[in-house]
Amino acid sequence: MRRSLLALGLMGFMSMAMAADGTTGATVSADGKTGATAAAAAGAAAMTANLCLPQEFGGVADGKSLNTAAIQQAIDKCAALGGGEVRLSEGLWLSGPLELKSNIMLNIMADATLKADNRENDFVAAYIGAPTQPKEAFLLANNAQNVMITGSGTIDGSGEEIWWEEALEVRKAVRSGNAKVFEERFPGVKLANGMPRPWLIELNNVTGGMVYGLNITNSPMWNVVIRNSQEIGVNNVKITAPTTSPNTDGIDIVSSKRVHVENVEIFTGDDNIAIKSGVDQRTASASEEILIENSVMHAGHGISIGSETANGIGEVIVRNTTFDQTENGVRIKSARDRGNMIGPLHVSDVTMEKVSTPILITFSYAGNSGAAGLGLVEPLDAMPVTPTTPHVDGVYINNLKATGANIAALLSGLPESIVQNVVLQDVEIESQMGIQARYVSGAIINTKVESADGKPIVRGPDYRMREAR
Structure with a gap:
């Protein structure tokens, strides 16, 4: 991974000092010391050059008035001036879908809430396998910079008010065996996706983007979606959704590179963070150069790579992060119909408490949320290698400590594509069941698994892990 990413130099305005009220403090240096480029610095300056207020266009934060037009006109005014700050002051701002543009800062002040309102039925459903379309997210930045x-x-x-009830009904029908209801209503959409709904925030084909300091809650579906973008930061953000809310991923990174997630706290009903690259090959690019650090994952499914990995996943780093009662810890999930090259993944200095499966790598994903209680040590039938066969090479886990787990780790490749170069070093796990592994190579070094069943490692077929103290 490039040194600039590790040094947090993702973009010029990432180094802005943010005051408690959300206003910008220090200006951006463009001398290269922070990794900023002249273009990024110019964009950051443009975002503070003009102030555009929805009140100028009749906006009222009274919790009753629909402010879609007023907020959008404020955005358009600042964009026409070359950029600026659109400020939402104290109150409840109801709005339909909004489109952000280059060099725009949307500043939602303390005691201000921007709330989605679909009284005009203008939201449309989003789907990872389809091109971006207007109004598929509450806040959409498409083909933009800074x-x-x-x-x-x-x-x-x-x-909860508008979208979850119907999505839960569809999920119930599918899980009761009536998948035809879903397939007829949503042709071409994978069952694992869940009922398509709008996303909350989407950055598509954006160079230089930041989501900073906000409380994000009650998303229709995915919360923050970073798609086909680069030099993106998500920092000091809290994302909340009930564990029962359907498909409410916290952050989805799709076919994007140089993304930095730091100091986030996520409670959700699905993946806390998911890194993907699409369901169909050659329709998008790989996701790579991803850094996640200094964060807390609460109730949810943990940090996942996949399941949509058809265009590959490059280097991902997860470090200095806590997992608290998530279903999984760090997971790679793919399948024979959606795979490509995946890796390397570096995980270090991580703690997990009451996480059902701390480490999980499987190539048999079929829409199930996790792997608690599954045993993956039986032989599999080999299949021909195809362009969508998943290949994992390089998973390095160092200084991970987990207590209260169910299964310590599930490592399950395929006969035709074993998981390669998995290294567990200085790992300590207390669990009901130990490591279950098949079709995997690598090393287990100075690692201690205390399992209640007395089987710290169950070795399945084609187990090639070197074990050393």
Whole structure:
């Protein structure tokens, strides 16, 4: 991974000092010391050059008035001036879908809430396998540069009020065996996706983007979606959704590179963070150069790579992160119909408490949320290698400590594609069941697994892990 990413030099305005009220403090240096480019610095300057207020266009934060037009006109005004800050002051701002543009800072101040309102039925459903379309996210930046969504206020997606009930009914029908209902209503959409709904925040084909300081809650579906983008930061953000909320991933990184996630806290009903590259090959690029650090994952499915990995996943780093009662810890999930090259993945200095499966690598994903209680040590039938066969090479896990787990780790490749170069070093796990592994190579070094069943490692077929103290 490039040194600039590790030095946090993702973009010029990432180094802005943010005051408690969400306003910008220090200016951006463009001398290269922070990794900023002249273009990024110019974009950051443009975002503070003009102030555009929805009140100028009749906007009222009274919790009753629909402010879609007023907020959008404020955005358009700043964009026409070359960039600027669109500020939402104290109050409840109801709005339909909004489109952000280059060099725009949307600043949601303390005690301000921007809440989704679909009274005009203008939201449309989003789907990872389809091109971006207008109004598929509450806040959409498409084909833009230098976009910032910031402040210390709240973005409320009205998911519970408008979208979750129907999605849960569809899920119930599918899980009862009536998949035909889903397939007829949503042709071409994978069952694992869940019922398509709008996303909350989407950055698509954006260079230089930041989501900073906000409370994000109640999303219709995925919360923060970073798609086909680069030099993106998500920092000091809290994302909340009930564990029962359907498909409410916290952060989805799709076919994007040089993404830095830091100091986030996520409670959700699905993956806390998911890194993907699409369901069909040659329709998108790999996701790579991803850094996740200094964060807390609460109730949810943990940090996942996949399951949509058809265009590959490059280097991912997860470090200095806590997992608290998530279903999984760090997971790679793929399948024969959606794979490509995946790796390397570096995980270090991680703690997990009451995480069902701390380490999970499987190539048999079929829409199941996790692997608690599964045993993956039986032989599999080999299949021909195809362009979508998943290949994992390089998973390095160092200084991971987990207590209260169910299964310590599941490592399960395929006969035709074993998981290669998995290294567990200085790992300590207390669990009901130990490591279950098949079709995997690598090393287990100075690692201690205390399992209640007395079987710290169950070795399945084609187990090639070197074990050393």
